[in-house]
Amino acid sequence: MLDIEEFHELVMKRRSIRGYDKSRDVPDDLIGKILECARWAPSGGNGQPWEFIVIRDEKTRNRIADLFLKQQEHKKEMEMAVRGDAKMTGAGFRHAPVHLIVLGDPRVKETYPVRTMLDKADSHFYTGLANATLLIHLAAASLGLASQYVSDVSSPYMETMLKVLLGIPDPLRIYHLIPIGYASAPVLPRPRRELEEIVHYERYDMKKYRDERAFEKFVLTLSRRGSYGKKSWVEDDLQS
Ligand SMILES: Cc1cc2nc3c(=O)[nH]c(=O)nc-3n(C[C@H](O)[C@H](O)[C@H](O)COP(=O)(O)O)c2cc1C
Numbered sequence: 001m002l003d004i005e006e007f008h009e010l011v012m013k014r015r016s017i018r019g020y021d022k023s024r025d026v027p028d029d030l031i032g033k034i035l036e037c038a039r040w041a042p043s044g045g046n047g048q049p050w051e052f053i054v055i056r057d058e059k060t061r062n063r064i065a066d067l068f069l070k071q072q073e074h075k076k077e078m079e080m081a082v083r084g085d086a087k088m089t090g091a092g093f094r095h096a097p098v099h100l101i102v103l104g105d106p107r108v109k110e111t112y113p114v115r116t117m118l119d120k121a122d123s124h125f126y127t128g129l130a131n132a133t134l135l136i137h138l139a140a141a142s143l144g145l146a147s148q149y150v151s152d153v154s155s156p157y158m159e160t161m162l163k164v165l166l167g168i169p170d171p172l173r174i175y176h177l178i179p180i181g182y183a184s185a186p187v188l189p190r191p192r193r194e195l196e197e198i199v200h201y202e203r204y205d206m207k208k209y210r211d212e213r214a215f216e217k218f219v220l221t222l223s224r225r226g227s228y229g230k231k232s233w234v235e236d237d238l239q240s
Pocket residue numbers: 014015016017018089148149150151152189190224
């Protein structure tokens with residue numbers, strides 16, 4: 001049984017890795033262990049919305065990476081138009097020997113109570129998928145493996161193209177792609193807000209409330225948008 005120190009160590013060990021060592025494969029039994037953890041994720045109504053596609057074929061992985069780069073073009077154009085700056089992540093994940101696609105079956109909403117179906121169906125559906133996804137990342141980290149969120153696979157263009165490429169039936173949805181492999185280089189932890197800033201006792205402590213200025217500072221320094229300027233946090237991110 002993991003104690004809290006070991007659990008914390010595991011949580012700290014998980015990082016979003018965007019560069020993979022193409023010479024190191026990941027055996028099937030490790031992928032099996034990771035997915036065995038994922039299926040024990042909690043989900044609304046125990047609806048278990050998840051299914052997974054394990055992709056090893058190099059041609060398919062490259063096709064996925066190429067589709068990803070294509071959809072980045074619009075994303076970049078939009079960033080430039082609105083913010084005047086755009087540093088996009090590359091498709092280094094093509095070198096991860098395994099691509100896991102997390103699928104969601106929205107029909108599981110039938111497992112929710114009637115009121116939940118009316119007001120929280122989508123949120124419960126995605127929370128279930130997020131729980132399974134996080135377990136995949138943690139399980140991978142526990143095995144010394146690297147993983148990453150590639151959420152753009154659910155953009156309309158990529159989801160449509162991938163559903164055809166991989167023969168995914170309607171009404172299933174593509175949630176995330178999780179590349180799994182070994183990191184090509186170590187990655188430093190990205191910044192987090194301090195504990196004392198985010199925890200309130202008994203009542204909301206207004207001294208901790210972030211006004212507009214403080215919030216803008218957060219976005220431009222500690223968030224991923226802000227961290228683009230800090231080389232040490234992002235040199236891995238911009239590989240392709
Ligand atoms: C819902 C969600 C979507 C994300 N989408 C992407 C993505 O498309 N590409 C990517 O490289 N990282 C993605 N990330 C990873 C975040 O950028 C990352 O978790 C954050 O910067 C903190 O870094 P860390 O995971 O190394 O702690 C996503 C994370 C979450 C939870």
